Amino acid sequence: MHVCGDVSEIFERLTKYDVDFLDHEFAANPSLLEKIANYSFEQKIGYGCVKSNDEKIESVDEIARNIEKAVKIIGEEKIILDPDCGLRNLPRETAYQKIAKMVEARNLFLGIPVIKSQRKNLGKEDWNKKGYFYIVFDKKRKQIRLEHYGYEHILSNVICGENAESILHTIQKLNLT
Numbered sequence: 707m708h709v710c711g712d713v714s715e716i717f718e719r720l721t722k723y724d725v726d727f728l729d730h731e732f733a734a735n736p737s738l739l740e741k742i743a744n745y746s747f748e749q750k751i752g753y754g755c756v757k758s759n760d761e762k763i764e765s766v767d768e769i770a771r772n773i774e775k776a777v778k779i780i781g782e783e784k785i786i787l788d789p790d791c792g793l794r795n796l797p798r799e800t801a802y803q804k805i806a807k808m809v810e811a812r813n814l815f816l817g818i819p820v821i822k823s824q825r826k827n828l829g830k831e832d833w834n835k836k837g838y839f840y841i842v843f844d845k846k847r848k849q850i851r852l853e854h855y856g857y858e859h860i861l862s863n864v865i866c867g868e869n870a871e872s873i874l875h876t877i878q879k880l881n882l883t
Contacts, residue, residue, distance in 0.1 A: 709729075714737065714742075717738075724845075728747070728750075732772070756808050759790070759791075763804055763807060765807070787808060836883065838854075838855055839877075852866075854880075
């Protein structure tokens with residue numbers, strides 16, 4: 707479950723929901739980390755470590771320091787790194803750089819060697835015109851739900867299935883890739 711904004715006043719209530727993940731905006735609300743340290747909860751935490759409402763690209767060191775602080779409070783086994791919210795309202799190159807810096811910071815934190823690759827600057831013509839996918843596992847129905855969004859971020863298809871193979875066949879049948 708993702709809840710935007712400063713959830714420090716309602717965090718304890720959020721822990722009562724039957725969800726696997728609680729995902730919040732920690733980069734925009736850094737004090738939230740200390741506040742949730744006071745609570746016991748079973749869920750994993752989606753730790754937003756780059757801001758989604760700011761075009762400033764955080765440095766690798768800044769993100770890595772925040773990751774280190776979060777791991778000390780939440781625990782490495784309970785943390786999933788992600789941006790605060792979706793980055794679709796940012797320019798694509800900015801969103802790409804934020805994600806690239808986030809991955810580099812994660813690698814730095816984990817001690818994974820950084821391999822520099824050559825990359826061309828991506829233009830609009832380089833993005834998949836057929837869109838992108840958002841995947842969710844529905845625990846209650848015990849099924850995978852895949853949402854397909856077109857190039858302009860409009861939901862075009864919802865595919866549900868019990869396994870990845872059946873969903874892949876449907877994706878191929880609908881020619882979504």
